[in-house]
Amino acid sequence: MFLLFSSAICADENDDIVNGCNFSNAEFGTVAIQICIKDNQAARAAVSQYPEEVKGIVARCVRGRELGWSMVKLCIDKDIEAEAALANYATEHDSQMKDCEMEFGGRGAARIKACVDQAIETARSPRN
DSSP states (O other): OHHHHHHHHHHHHHHHHHHHHHHHHGGGOHHHHHHHHHHHHHHHHHHTTSOGGGHHHHHHHHTTGGGOHHHHHHHHHHHHHHHHHHHTSOGGGHHHHHHHHHHHGGGOHHHHHHHHHHHHHHHHSOOO
16 A cells, blocks of 8 residues: 555656656757756655755755755755854854844755855945
């Protein structure tokens, strides 16, 4: 029973990939469509291989899969990278991090990092 359900989901996801690639690449021809399909299938397979420690990131990014699995994978990779960078920020940036987390917390670590980086840059800029 689980295999049938699992196969049905995979078939639906493949249909979504094929339909999305056909729609977004129709003007570029069959080769572009096939590349899109192959890339999205590879990205979807890669997404399923992320470790349990990042399941929250994966779940958030998968919600945007209508943009394609390549974008989902990019979202995950950027958030993982941003979380590592945020963990290395000095305590002197705690207030910027808290402000940015309050404003952009639901949008992922990459968006929070961009906010903190902008706040740090603004603080460093000479005031007119």
